[in-house]
Each structure stands twice: as structure tokens, then as C-alpha cells.
Amino acid sequence: MKYFFDGLPADLPETEASLFRSRIDQICQDLIEHYKKDPGDLYLSFGRPNSVSPVPEMKKTLPAQEEETLPGNSLSAVAPKYRFEQLVLPQSVLDDIQHKISLFQLKSKVFEEWGLKEIEPYPRSALNFHGAPGTGKTMAAHAIAQLLGKKIILATYAEIESKYHGDGPKNVKAVFKKAEEEDAILFIDEADSLLSQRLSNVTQGSEQAINSMRSQLLICLEKFSGLVIFSTNFVKQYDKAFETRVSNIEFKMPDADARAKIWKHHLPDTLPLQTDVDVDILAKEIDDICGRDIKNAVIDAALKVAYAQAHNGRTDPIGMADLKDSILRIKAARIKKEGTPLSAEETERIEAQLQAKFRKDKSPAPKKHKGAKRR
Numbered sequence: 001m002k003y004f005f006d007g008l009p010a011d012l013p014e015t016e017a018s019l020f021r022s023r024i025d026q027i028c029q030d031l032i033e034h035y036k037k038d039p040g041d042l043y044l045s046f047g048r049p050n051s052v053s054p055v056p057e058m059k060k061t062l063p064a065q066e067e068e069t070l071p072g073n074s075l076s077a078v079a080p081k082y083r084f085e086q087l088v089l090p091q092s093v094l095d096d097i098q099h100k101i102s103l104f105q106l107k108s109k110v111f112e113e114w115g116l117k118e119i120e121p122y123p124r125s126a127l128n129f130h131g132a133p134g135t136g137k138t139m140a141a142h143a144i145a146q147l148l149g150k151k152i153i154l155a156t157y158a159e160i161e162s163k164y165h166g167d168g169p170k171n172v173k174a175v176f177k178k179a180e181e182e183d184a185i186l187f188i189d190e191a192d193s194l195l196s197q198r199l200s201n202v203t204q205g206s207e208q209a210i211n212s213m214r215s216q217l218l219i220c221l222e223k224f225s226g227l228v229i230f231s232t233n234f235v236k237q238y239d240k241a242f243e244t245r246v247s248n249i250e251f252k253m254p255d256a257d258a259r260a261k262i263w264k265h266h267l268p269d270t271l272p273l274q275t276d277v278d279v280d281i282l283a284k285e286i287d288d289i290c291g292r293d294i295k296n297a298v299i300d301a302a303l304k305v306a307y308a309q310a311h312n313g314r315t316d317p318i319g320m321a322d323l324k325d326s327i328l329r330i331k332a333a334r335i336k337k338e339g340t341p342l343s344a345e346e347t348e349r350i351e352a353q354l355q356a357k358f359r360k361d362k363s364p365a366p367k368k369h370k371g372a373k374r375r
């Protein structure tokens with residue numbers, strides 16, 4: 001029997017989407033296990049944490065083994081979703097990544113044949129991708145797994161941390177164990193809190209719990225023979241112990257060249273485009289946007305055009321005006337959501353761009369479909 005859970009919103013950040021997926025996955029695993037042991041009536045209740053279940057006796061009948069609730073046992077290794085060639089980053093960053101992961105490609109030559117295991121019996125590598133949201137950190141982790149021909153385990157700090165004191169360190173241990181067993185790349189998202197400096201004046205149990213997790217992480221990093229990749233947005237102060245063990249790679253907002261390439265990568269040949277679509281112009285005219293903004297803009301524009309074709313008699317394919325409209329709105333919404341009010345200049349510029357777009361919209365759109373400048 002196969003069930004598909006569809007319907008994650010297209011603009012849901014990947015970290016939340018993966019958290020959602022892994023929770024659903026865990027629920028399904030629990031249900032299957034439970035059902036195998038005790039086939040009978042099945043009740044499902046969708047509440048919030050700590051809400052009162054309408055079927056309280058169900059919880060009691062679920063298998064009580066502590067181990068089964070650890071993320072390490074519920075997170076599964078999956079095939080990478082992105083390829084290295086899809087990743088657009090400055091050449092220096094790509095080289096840096098290649099260099100850091102070459103350990104796994106050249107391990108037997110350098111450590112066995114050339115004897116470096118004498119000085120490092122446990123060759124390992126840990127990376128921290130840090131930078132603004134939507135700049136390709138999660139994508140890069142997938143791309144690296146693909147390049148190394150390995151699966152990837154996607155965990156988030158929220159999954160590893162436990163609201164019951166003492167579970168956090170166990171969970172850290174469990175995800176590393178799982179990655180070791182599966183020979184998978186371990187990706188730990190939202191790891192800001194994990195990599196931050198351990199607290200020196202611990203007054204509360206929760207602070208003690210965070211410190212224990214960080215100490216456990218250090219132990220795991222020492223033992224783990226695979227590649228672990230952390231992703232952080234903004235760590236104020238790294239713990240010194242991690243600073244020397246984890247290599248930082250910064251993901252910056254893309255410049256005009258990178259934006260043009262990202263636009264191009266997000267406009268597959270099968271997408272019907274008008275001839276006026278020019279990724280160089282899009283990249284030059286609309287700055288301060290991340291890769292995720294571009295991806296969302298393409299999806300948004302495509303959906304709008306497909307809808308207009310289906311319901312409003314539109315015949316033109318996706319044009320420059322559609323893409324500009326979507327990206328400008330997404331940019332404005334993101335900036336507003338991030339809580340940084342738009343400066344007067346920025347507001348003026350975005351408004352001018354929107355007005356220019358609407359003026360252009362009034363002129364008839366070109367009809368030819370072929371030859372859009374995706375380059």
C-alpha cells in the first residue's frame with residue numbers, strides 16, 4: 001500500500017518542510033510498528049504538543065522503548081535531491097568546498113598509501129555553512145552528498161533538542177550513530193545554538209541541557225569518520241572547541257553574475273517563455289535577492305500564467321513582465337518579513353520598477369516562444 005502526503009506550500013522554507021516530512025515519517029513508522037504488534041482499531045489525533053488527545057488510551061499502547069523515539073532512529077538517509085552542477089557559488093567557494101571534501105575522495109591514497117594515518121588515525125571533516133537564508137546551504141549539502149555518491153541524513157537542531165532535560169545529548173549521539181551506520185552525510189540545520197559558546201554561569205536546567213548537548217557534540221565529532229555539515233544563519237560567538245574542528249564556509253547573497261546563472265538554472269528548457277525573457281537583464285535590474293527568491297519567483301510566475309491560460313483566455317507564455325512582477329513582490333515581502341523596514345530609497349526604487357513594469361505590460365507582448373535568453 002502506498003500513501004502520498006502532498007500539499008506542502010511551495011514557499012515553505014526547506015528546513016521547515018524537511019522537519020514536517022521527518023515528523024510525518026516518524027508518525028508513520030510508529031503507526032506501522034504499533035499496528036504490527038496490535039492490529040485493531042486505529043485512531044489518529046492531530047493536536048498541538050501538550051494538547052489533550054481525544055484518544056488518551058492510544059498513547060499508552062504505543063511502544064514505550066525510549067530508543068525508538070530518538071531522532072537517530074526515525075531520521076532516514078535519503079538520496080540527495082540536488083546535483084553539484086546546479087549549485088551557483090563563486091568559484092573560490094566551490095574550490096573551497098571541493099578541497100574540504102577531497103578527504104573522502106583521497107582518503108585511502110593519502111592516509112593509507114601515504115601513511116598519514118600515523119598522525120591522524122581518524123580522518124574526518126566537519127563544515128559549517130553560514131550565511132543568509134535562501135543562499136544555497138541546504139542545496140550545497142545535497143550536492144556534496146551527490147558528488148560523493150552518498151545518501152544524506154537531514155536533521156535540524158529542533159529535532160535533536162529535547163524538551164525533556166537529558167534527552168538532547170542522547171539524540172546527538174543517536175543521529176551520529178545513524179549516519180555512521182548508513183555511511184551517510186550528516187546535515188544538521190539551524191545549528192546556531194549547537195555551535196555557540198558553552199555557557200559558563202549556568203543557573204537553569206535548560207542552560208545545563210544546552211551545555212551537555214554541546215559537549216556531546218564535541219565527543220561525537222571526535223569519533224565520527226564521515227562528513228558532518230552544519231548550517232547556521234548567524235552565530236554570535238562560536239565555541240572555541242568547534243572553531244578549530246569545523247571549517248566555516250560563507251554563503252553570500254549572489255552578485256549579478258551569480259543571479260544570472262541562478263535565473264538560468266531555474267528556467268528549464270521545457271518552460272514556455274516569451275522571447276523577451278533575458279536573465280542578464282533580470283540579474284542586473286533586480287538585486288538583493290537570494291536563490292530562494294528566484295526559485296519562488298519562477299514558480300509564482302509560472303503558476304500565474306498557467307492559471308491565466310486556463311481561466312482567462314491568456315495565450316502568451318511566461319514573459320519578462322511576469323518574472324519581474326513576481327520577483328519584485330517576493331523581494332518586497334521578504335524584506336518586510338525580515339523586519340527591516342524598507343528605506344525610502346528602496347521603496348521608491350521598487351515602486352518605480354513596478355510602475356515601469358506595468359507601463360511595459362500595456363504594450364503588446366511578443367508572440368514568439370523560442371529564443372528566450374536563458375543564458
Ligand SMILES: Nc1ncnc2c1ncn2[C@@H]1O[C@H](COP(=O)(O)OP(=O)(O)OP(=O)(O)O)[C@@H](O)[C@H]1O
Nearest residue numbers: 014086087088133134135136137138139291292295
Ligand atoms: N547558490 C545557489 N545556487 C543555485 N540555486 C540556489 C542557490 N541558493 C538558493 N538556490 C535556490 O533556492 C532554493 C533554496 O535554497 P536553500 O534551501 O539551499 O537555502 P538555505 O541557504 O539552506 O536557506 P535557509 O538558511 O533558509 O535554510 C534551492 O533549492 C535553489 O532552488
Ligand SMILES: [Mg+2]
Nearest residue numbers: 014015137138
Ligand atoms: Mg537550509
